[in-house]
Amino acid sequence: MKTKIKKIIKITIIIIITISIFCFIMKNFFPAEWSFITPHKQGDFVRVGDTNNSANSAKTLLLDNGNILVVGFYGAEIYDYQARRFKQITIDKKLFDGFVNLIELDNKTILITGEQYSYMYSPQQDISKGSEMIFPRKNNAVLLLNSGKVFVVGGMSSDNKADYKNFKFTEFYNPKNNQFEKGPDLPVALPYTHQIIQLRNYDIYVFGCTYVDEYKCEERIYKLVNNSDKFEYVSKLPTHSHVFKLKSEKMIMFSTTDRNNGSPQVTIFNPKTNEIESHSLDLPNGYYAETILLPDDTLLFIGGSSGFGMSFRQYKMAKIYNPETNEFKTLEAKPNFPRNGHSVATLMRDGNILIMGGNRKKTDPLAAEIYMFNNKIEQ
Numbered sequence: 001m002k003t004k005i006k007k008i009i010k011i012t013i014i015i016i017i018t019i020s021i022f023c024f025i026m027k028n029f030f031p032a033e034w035s036f037i038t039p040h041k042q043g044d045f046v047r048v049g050d051t052n053n054s055a056n057s058a059k060t061l062l063l064d065n066g067n068i069l070v071v072g073f074y075g076a077e078i079y080d081y082q083a084r085r086f087k088q089i090t091i092d093k094k095l096f097d098g099f100v101n102l103i104e105l106d107n108k109t110i111l112i113t114g115e116q117y118s119y120m121y122s123p124q125q126d127i128s129k130g131s132e133m134i135f136p137r138k139n140n141a142v143l144l145l146n147s148g149k150v151f152v153v154g155g156m157s158s159d160n161k162a163d164y165k166n167f168k169f170t171e172f173y174n175p176k177n178n179q180f181e182k183g184p185d186l187p188v189a190l191p192y193t194h195q196i197i198q199l200r201n202y203d204i205y206v207f208g209c210t211y212v213d214e215y216k217c218e219e220r221i222y223k224l225v226n227n228s229d230k231f232e233y234v235s236k237l238p239t240h241s242h243v244f245k246l247k248s249e250k251m252i253m254f255s256t257t258d259r260n261n262g263s264p265q266v267t268i269f270n271p272k273t274n275e276i277e278s279h280s281l282d283l284p285n286g287y288y289a290e291t292i293l294l295p296d297d298t299l300l301f302i303g304g305s306s307g308f309g310m311s312f313r314q315y316k317m318a319k320i321y322n323p324e325t326n327e328f329k330t331l332e333a334k335p336n337f338p339r340n341g342h343s344v345a346t347l348m349r350d351g352n353i354l355i356m357g358g359n360r361k362k363t364d365p366l367a368a369e370i371y372m373f374n375n376k377i378e379q
Contacts, residue, residue, distance in 0.1 A: 031367070042375045045318070045335050049085035050366040051356045052077060058357060060346040061102035061110060068346055068354060069110060069121065071100050076127060079368070081348060086368070090126050099138035103150050105175050111150055113142055118173065118180070134180045135169040141206070143196035149174055154186065154193025154208045167191060184229045192217060195243035197251060199271060202226035205234070205251070207243045221269065234274055238267055241341075244293035252299060252323055254291045266299065266321055281321070281328050288341035289315075290358060294373055295351050298322045302355055302371070303339030314338035318371065336369050350374055 026034040031047040040046050051058075051070060058072030060079075068079040076089040100119075103111045110121040111130070115138045118130035133152070140155025150173040157167050168190075170183035190208030197205045204224040209217035221234040240255035251269045255278070264283040269276050289304030301319040305312065316338040318331040335355065343358025353371040 040372055042372055043331060043333050044372045045333055045355075046370045046372060047336050048354075048368050048370055049079075049083075051079070051086045051368050052088070052366070058344050059100055059102050060344055060354075060356075061104060062346060062348060063110075064104070064108050065123075066349045068348070069102060070344075070356075071102060071112060076121075079354060081350075081354075084370075089121075101140065101142040101152075103142050103144050105144065105150070106148050107175065109175075111142075111173060111175075113137075113140070113150075113152060113173075131173070131178050131180055134171045134182055135167070137167065139192050141193040141196045141208070143198060143204075145198055145204070146202055148176075151183065151196055151204065152180075153183075153196055153206050154190035156189075156191040184224065184231060186222065187231055187233060188220075190220075190222075194241060197243065197245050199245075199249050203271070205271060206231070207237070207240075207251075207253075209239075223271075235269075235276060237269070237276065238265065238278065240267060241288075242291055244291075244299070246293075246297050246323065250323075252293070254289065254299065254301070256286065256288070266323070268323060279326055284313075287315075290339065290341055290343040290345050290355075292345040292347060292353060294320070294353075295347070297324070300345070300353065300371065300373075302343055302345055303335055303337075303341075303358060305340035314340050335371075337367055345371075 112119040137155035168186040188210040193208035195207045219237040238255040240253040284306045299321040339358030351374040356368040
């Protein structure tokens with residue numbers, strides 16, 4: 001009897017060790033496959049495949065088929081949402097060096113504006129060289145307008161010899177003739193343009209910063225009224241990054257009074273009244289994070305960082321801000337990896353969020369994960 005008990009215990013231990021080894025190998029070496037067989041619920045962070053684009057310059061775009069196009073310094077790839085893996089796209093890296101913007105046109109072709117030229121992407125043709133831009137630029141913003149044209153605004157010249165502080169030019173890409181056309185000049189140069197937003201009445205708002213002295217770049221809003229050819233100055237803003245349009249057409253952004261030492265806050269701009277309201281957040285001074293607007297109009301904060309040099313710190317946490325109630329809460333679940341303010345977050349068709357990049361270590365930023373805003377990940 002004792003021999004049988006010992007044998008059962010031995011077999012049980014072997015089974016437990018085998019299962020543990022299997023789980024360890026799957027979780028660490030086959031994360032995409034592991035995520036298929038692991039139960040998940042709303043609010044979880046789910047590890048998926050690795051990306052090649054860990055740099056903060058990587059840009060993403062949700063495609064019509066549900067996959068995500070990723071373009072950055074390390075090439076281009078597709079995130080396959082069904083396989084939960086990244087697939088490389090064949091590309092001549094001489095075409096561009098990562099400073100790009102991505103826009104899906106009405107015909108589902110992707111326009112990529114680079115530092116020197118434009119490029120076109122489609123699943124059938126991969127990436128090919130497109131029309132030459134009138135003013136090659138980087139750090140600009142683009143938007144597909146209701147008219148079907150693409151508005152290219154701000155940024156700085158890609159020519160290192162040019163005076164980037166005096167770069168006021170805008171242009172439109174017209175898909176009907178595959179040409180770039182000159183647009184109205186900005187009143188001032190916006191060498192770092194964060195966002196272009198068009199309202200239902202077709203008015204356009206541009207968010208960017210202009211140098212008011214040799215070192216200070218002041219954040220501003222400019223407006224281009226529908227059918228007008230002249231920008232109007234609207235207001236100054238605290239330092240911010242992404243700007244999101246709420247269902248009410250108010251615009252929300254995460255900001256600090258100073259990127260290094262300022263008190264973190266959420267700023268909301270009302271285009272109907274031009275009023276700006278700010279709400280302080282319980283976060284460390286100088287805190288900076290990637291933010292993304294969720295389908296319920298709440299703002300998700302992913303990871304984040306503060307300080308520089310020896311005082312640099314990354315945060316392995318996630319928070320949500322509700323502009324309706326002015327509530328700021330920490331989620332129970334944490335990201336799988338600490339991610340600084342240079343991560344990338346993309347809303348997918350199923351309402352979940354793909355997160356990538358944003359870590360000082362050379363291995364961890366390649367690890368992508370999904371925040372499950374909804375109850376499931378589509379198969």
